[in-house]
Amino acid sequence: MxxxxxxxxxxxxxxxxxxxxxxxxxxxxxxxxxxxxxxxxxxxxxxxxxxxxxxxxxxxxxxxxxxxxxxxxxxxxxxxxxxxxxxxxxxxxxxxxxxxxxxxxxxxxxxxxxGSLSAFAATEPGAGSDILSMKTRAVPNGDHYVLDGRKCFITNGSIADVITVFAYTNPARKAKGMSAFVVEKGSAGLAYGKNEDKMGMRGSVNSELIFEALAVPVQNRVGEEGEGFANMMETLDGSRLFAASQAVGLAQGAVDEAVGYARERVQFGGPIASLQAIQFMVADMVAYTEAARMLTYRAARLLDEGKKRQITRFCAMAKFVASDTAMKVTTDAVQVLGGYGYMKDFPVERMMRDAKLIQLYTGTNQIMRLVAGRDIFRGD
Ligand SMILES: Cc1cc2nc3c(=O)[nH]c(=O)nc-3n(C[C@H](O)[C@H](O)[C@H](O)COP(=O)(O)OP(=O)(O)OC[C@H]3O[C@@H](n4cnc5c(N)ncnc54)[C@H](O)[C@@H]3O)c2cc1C
The missing domain is CATH 1.10.540.10 (Acyl-CoA dehydrogenase/oxidase, N-terminal domain)
Known part of the structure; x- marks a missing residue:
């Protein structure tokens, strides 16, 4: 450790x-x-x-x-x-x-x-993995920009006091034409669409945000015009580390539930923990969780050391390894608990529903493999 x-x-x-x-x-x-x-x-x-x-x-x-x-x-x-x-x-x-x-x-x-809450608003109905296809625009007009567009799935969206919004200031320049802005709750021109009803990670708020001729003061632009995409990518490196850490914790929680239950549950005259089939399953759960944890800590250390060349690859790898592990471990935890694992009286069914989301957000695990794979073959 x-x-x-x-x-x-x-x-x-x-x-x-x-x-x-x-x-x-x-x-x-x-x-x-x-x-x-x-x-x-x-x-x-x-x-x-x-x-x-x-x-x-x-x-x-x-x-x-x-x-x-x-x-x-x-x-x-x-x-x-x-x-x-x-x-x-x-x-x-x-x-x-x-x-x-x-x-x-x-x-x-x-x-x-x-005490105030914030949110990160990049995703749009037509721009998820392909984030450069976003439609939200910020057009300069004197001492402010006029923001128009729509974001979806935004965590904390409708409850955040401060929202960091990504928009094109020069769409023709693609990645170099995106900028970030701080938008405050209560701004004229900010409206909320629906809050999502989700499979898991319930209690967390995910909202649609609608910007209609919203005036953002120039001083609320984050950095220079055109720096938004680089800022988004740097933030996502961290965000992928956080998602990996969330997945490791979730997997550990499921391991603890499964081990505790296997010790107590008696079938065929003894605890199911004495059955080799259960021991093999739990051995895998513990080993993969520990491996995911080590990779996640490695990514965290690279961020702390500012090792730019390796950060993106390791944060992406930690995110897909840890969340795939959490998905498998939580599913196996349900198996260890048998029929009781499927019931809401025990936490493992919730854990399994929560794990699914971590394979999807802050870049899907397909995109994480794409990011890591491209980096491996970049050749420098
Ligand atoms: C609960 C929740 C919370 C979220 N919170 C936020 C938030 O706070 N802020 C924010 O900005 N966004 C947020 N998101 C958005 C999230 O990051 C996106 O959902 C995610 O990036 C995927 O985009 P998409 O859903 O449009 O899927 P799509 O991009 O439409 O992907 C659909 C499928 O196609 C695959 N795919 C797409 N392109 C490729 C490719 N090139 N190669 C291989 N496979 C590909 C994907 O992996 C996926 O399996 C959140 C999403 C959810 C579900």
């Missing part, structure tokens, strides 16, 4: 307490009611967990990516949906933190560390 310093241990111990006392007892209810857990946002804010990656000057703790990955992992053992609040939050503020002006950072980052 990776050695941590005292401060990192202290943060993780706080997270474990929060998970045990406040998140684990709510996990089934968050899923069944499909209600956004505002109480957990409050707990995160009280414990300095809303934006740990931010430096102290903006209200964070200057956490390394590795520590944040471990925080996400701990929470996801009990509730990946509760962890997704922090992931969407980071996706929303990282573009501002890495390329925003000082004014933007001072205006928005402290708010996001202390």
């Amino acid at each position: 990776i050695p941590l310093n005292d401060e990192q241990e202290m943060v993780l111990n706080t997270v474990r307490d929060v998970v045990r006392d406040r998140i684990a007892p709510r996990a089934a209810e968050i899923d069944s009611k499909d209600e956004f857990p505002w109480d957990i946002v409050e707990v995160y804010a009280q414990n300095g967990l809303l934006a740990p990656l931010l430096p102290e000057q903006y209200g964070g703790i200057g956490a390394e990516y590795l520590l944040f990955a471990m925080i996400i992992e701990e929470i996801s053992k009990a509730s990946p949906s509760a962890a997704l609040i922090l992931i969407a939050q980071a996706d929303g503020f990282l573009p501002i933190h890495s390329r925003g002006s000082d004014i933007l950072k001072e205006t928005y980052l402290p708010r996001l560390a202390s």
Whole structure:
């Protein structure tokens, strides 16, 4: 296991307490009611967990990516949906933190560390994997831009106070013609479409956002015109690490449930844990979860060390390995629990539904393999 310093241990111990006392007892209810857990946002804010990656000057703790990955992992053992609040939050503020002006950072980052929520809005009905086909436009008009377009599936979308929106300022230039903007909740011209009713990761809000002649002040442009796509890709490297950490935590949660159940469940006069068929299945579950964890920590370390050449490939690989592992491990956990695994009285069916999403979002696992494969053969 990776050695941590005292401060990192202290943060993780706080997270474990929060998970045990406040998140684990709510996990089934968050899923069944499909209600956004505002109480957990409050707990995160009280414990300095809303934006740990931010430096102290903006209200964070200057956490390394590795520590944040471990925080996400701990929470996801009990509730990946509760962890997704922090992931969407980071996706929303990282573009501002890495390329925003000082004014933007001072205006928005402290708010996001202390209780406000953010969102990252790239995907559109016609632009998912093919994100460069997006239609949202930002046209300059004096001291502001006029934003028109529509985004979908946006995590935290309709509840976010601050939304980082990607739009073309010069569509002809494709990747070099995209820019990012900070849009505030309540802006004239911002409307919300439907909130999605999902298979899993319930309790998390996913919304359609509609921009109609929305005036965004020039000072709310994040970085220079044309930097949006690069900013999006840098943010997605981190986001893929967070998704991988979420998947590792989820897989570990399922392993723990399966092992505990196998010890207790008696068939043919003994615990099913004594059956080799169960031991083989659980051995695979534990081994693949551990392997996914190591790859995920490796990706986190590369981000912390700023190893640009390797970051994108390793974050993509960690994301598809960990989420494919979570899908297999949670499915096997249902198998270990037999018929009871299929019932809502036990958490493993929820875990299986939650795992599916991680194979899809922040770039599908087909796209992750495409990103890694291209990089492997890039030849430098
Ligand atoms: C619950 C949820 C939350 C989300 N949150 C956000 C968010 O906060 N912000 C945001 O911007 N987006 C968000 N997304 C969007 C998410 O990132 C996209 O759904 C994802 O990138 C895939 O896009 P798509 O759904 O349009 O699928 P498509 O791109 O239409 O893909 C359909 C299928 O085709 C495959 N495919 C497509 N192109 C290729 C290719 N070139 N090679 C091989 N296979 C290919 C895909 O892998 C997939 O299997 C969220 C999505 C969901 C479901």
